[in-house]
Amino acid sequence: MFARHEFFVGDERVRAHNGYGEAPRVIALGRTHLADERNALDAFAQRVGGLTWKQWEGAGLVPRGQSINNFSAAFEADEIHFNLRGVTTNVDSIMAASFSPGTMTLAELKTILSRPDLFRKTTWYFY
Numbered sequence: 001m002f003a004r005h006e007f008f009v010g011d012e013r014v015r016a017h018n019g020y021g022e023a024p025r026v027i028a029l030g031r032t033h034l035a036d037e038r039n040a041l042d043a044f045a046q047r048v049g050g051l052t053w054k055q056w057e058g059a060g061l062v063p064r065g066q067s068i069n070n071f072s073a074a075f076e077a078d079e080i081h082f083n084l085r086g087v088t089t090n091v092d093s094i095m096a097a098s099f100s101p102g103t104m105t106l107a108e109l110k111t112i113l114s115r116p117d118l119f120r121k122t123t124w125y126f127y
Contacts, residue, residue: 025061026050027073029108030083030125040086044127048081071099071108080122082112 028050034040045052053073056062061073074080087105094113097106112118 024078025059025076026079026081027056027061027077028052028081028083029074029105031086031105034086041083044081044083044125047127048123048125050079050081071111074108074111074118078121080112080118081125082109082122083125083127085126 026049028041028045028048030041030044032039032041032052037043041052044050045055051059051061051073056073057064061076063072087109089106094106094110097103097110099107112122
């Protein structure tokens with residue numbers, strides 16, 4: 001059976017597992033680029049140990065060729081880490097969002113907020 005442990009070194013969370021069984025499937029969500037940081041999502045994902053949408057297909061979280069427009073990885077993930085930095089909007093915009101270019105992050109946020117099963121496995125950040 002897989003066992004996961006979390007430790008803190010200062011303010012940094014460190015995850016470890018016992019090596020038995022399957023490692024947790026962890027995804028990282030948030031804005032891909034920020035005004036002051038290109039590739040912000042990649043940096044965030046590395047910090048929290050999660051996979052970005054670019055890696056979901058290779059990890060088997062979404063069907064081949066569907067990484068960009070397929071949020072099903074959230075349903076398959078054991079943990080979701082969501083960076084809210086750069087998400088400046090109102091509730092109406094979030095609720096109107098769809099999975100289309102320019103509104104993907106808001107659509108992900110909307111889906112998580114409307115699904116208790118996803119909300120429970122989401123950790124929120126402002127990095």
